[in-house]
Amino acid sequence: MKQNEVEIESSEDQLQQLKDSLEMIEELLDNAYHGMVLVDHEGRIIKWNYEKLMGIKEEEVLMRPVEEIIENTRLHIVAKTGEKELFDVQKIQGYDMITSRIPIVKDGRVIGAAGTVLFKDVKELESLVKRMKVLESTVDEYRGEIKRLHRAKYSFEHIVTQNRQMIYLKELARKAAESNSTVLIQGESGTGKEFFAHAIHRASLRRYGSFITINCAAIPNELLESELFGYDAGAFTGAKKQGKVGKFELGNGGTIVLDEIGAMPLEMQAKILRILESREFERIGGNDRIQLDVRIIAATNEPLEEAIKEGRFRQDLYYRLNVIPIEIPPLRERIEDIPILAQRILEKLAVDLGIEMKELTFETIEVLKKYQWPGNVRELRNTLERALNIVQGDMIYPEDLPGHLIESSSKSSYSHSLLLKDIMAKTEIEAIQSALRDSNGNKSVAAKQLGIHRTALYKKIQAYEMNK
Numbered sequence: 001m002k003q004n005e006v007e008i009e010s011s012e013d014q015l016q017q018l019k020d021s022l023e024m025i026e027e028l029l030d031n032a033y034h035g036m037v038l039v040d041h042e043g044r045i046i047k048w049n050y051e052k053l054m055g056i057k058e059e060e061v062l063m064r065p066v067e068e069i070i071e072n073t074r075l076h077i078v079a080k081t082g083e084k085e086l087f088d089v090q091k092i093q094g095y096d097m098i099t100s101r102i103p104i105v106k107d108g109r110v111i112g113a114a115g116t117v118l119f120k121d122v123k124e125l126e127s128l129v130k131r132m133k134v135l136e137s138t139v140d141e142y143r144g145e146i147k148r149l150h151r152a153k154y155s156f157e158h159i160v161t162q163n164r165q166m167i168y169l170k171e172l173a174r175k176a177a178e179s180n181s182t183v184l185i186q187g188e189s190g191t192g193k194e195f196f197a198h199a200i201h202r203a204s205l206r207r208y209g210s211f212i213t214i215n216c217a218a219i220p221n222e223l224l225e226s227e228l229f230g231y232d233a234g235a236f237t238g239a240k241k242q243g244k245v246g247k248f249e250l251g252n253g254g255t256i257v258l259d260e261i262g263a264m265p266l267e268m269q270a271k272i273l274r275i276l277e278s279r280e281f282e283r284i285g286g287n288d289r290i291q292l293d294v295r296i297i298a299a300t301n302e303p304l305e306e307a308i309k310e311g312r313f314r315q316d317l318y319y320r321l322n323v324i325p326i327e328i329p330p331l332r333e334r335i336e337d338i339p340i341l342a343q344r345i346l347e348k349l350a351v352d353l354g355i356e357m358k359e360l361t362f363e364t365i366e367v368l369k370k371y372q373w374p375g376n377v378r379e380l381r382n383t384l385e386r387a388l389n390i391v392q393g394d395m396i397y398p399e400d401l402p403g404h405l406i407e408s409s410s411k412s413s414y415s416h417s418l419l420l421k422d423i424m425a426k427t428e429i430e431a432i433q434s435a436l437r438d439s440n441g442n443k444s445v446a447a448k449q450l451g452i453h454r455t456a457l458y459k460k461i462q463a464y465e466m467n468k
Contacts, residue, residue: 038104039066040112043076053117054093070115075101079113087118152211152255154198160344163334169196169326176324177203182276184321185299187328190378193299194259196326201255206295209254212247217263224268226284235285248281248292255295261321262300262307266314273317296321331373331380338369338380345381349388358388360396362466363433367398371405397437429464432457 035054038047043066048058054070061069066076072090078101085101097117104112159170176183177200185193194213201211219227230246248256258264264272275281279292298321307313331338342360350357360368373379387400398406431450439445447457460466 035117037115039075039079041079041110043079075113075115078103082110152198152201154195155202156199159195159199160340162336162340165329166334173200173326174203176200180295181323182296182321183324183326185326188330188376189301190376191328191330192377193328197257197297197299200297206254210251211255212251213257213259214247215259217260221265229281229283231284232286249290251294253293255297258298260300261298262302262304262313269314269317273320276320331376335369339365341377341380342384345384349385358391358394358396364396364398367401367405428460432460
């Protein structure tokens, strides 16, 4: 066998080994690049990883000249010259792709070449460059601020509900998370507006960006502008020498929650409107326009429509914010959620307080369901935390609740009904609860006290839904 034939055969063996290695790490290649192709020293394709990129299967191109398959390719040339070509712009199927071509050299000889596509379109690279410029210009300023950022803590799994309206709102919020449209969350204090804001951010493409919450009611009016937009060095007396990054700039690339938006002064409302329209702003004392790339979520516990009528809120800003409205119903309008909310709250409180889990009796749940809950879920949590701290034993009874809850329950209860069936049901429930309490939950003992068979007791507990 001639020397050249030996070398060619050896080269083919080496290329086959490389091809086998590439097949072993094919999944890695799929995720690292948009594709990879391997050719021998004559430019014939021996490994094809461009199926997703170009829609052509490997079996259709193996051992065919690469220039017949990939338009504007130079891979066969690199396989001849041995000169690598990095980050070249190549038009493929109408896209300007960023490609690299690298010769494969063994023992000083070029035995083939590999080509990769790093960016499917130049626009991907342009977007990356813009993001890098923003990061480079602000990274030093962010370094100190980033430690104080609060990432979104809640997801949609934290919003527990059986209420039809709440289930609809969760689905609406999930769909809203897929876009960049502004969301307006309205609801009474304590209904869980912050849970929806956190969950929308966590489910969005911005979840890796900052999540900044601004309480518009807690910041003094004279400081609000500097807090939102920041300021340059020497902007005013008392300003930091190095200036300050504002909340809007800090939230670039992420989500900003304007909480209690109804408390924002009219003058600041006008500035917020201009910024939302132009998507840019300036620091106080600065001249550079800062491009704004954020998702805005506004939240309020007061009806903005009333504030507009009273002249306290701009109608044009309201329309700009109210793109996707989410109005959370109060707890008194979704009483079917009280048992599962109470269970979830008790479980978390037991962990947070480092105490054993307690259970609610059926009678206690009924008391909770008949109360109006002006403080909504927040008040429910405080009520249950109080009960956990004073309860004796493993069960929470109505007497472990605040007195005004029991009083409210007695006023709204069916206990005043004159229907014989209601009176009998109430009497049986109270007797069963008393027997279970005296027997520490032992149903056999309770049945004996009641003078009925244990099976009958189980049926009554099930009929009255006391097993909840």
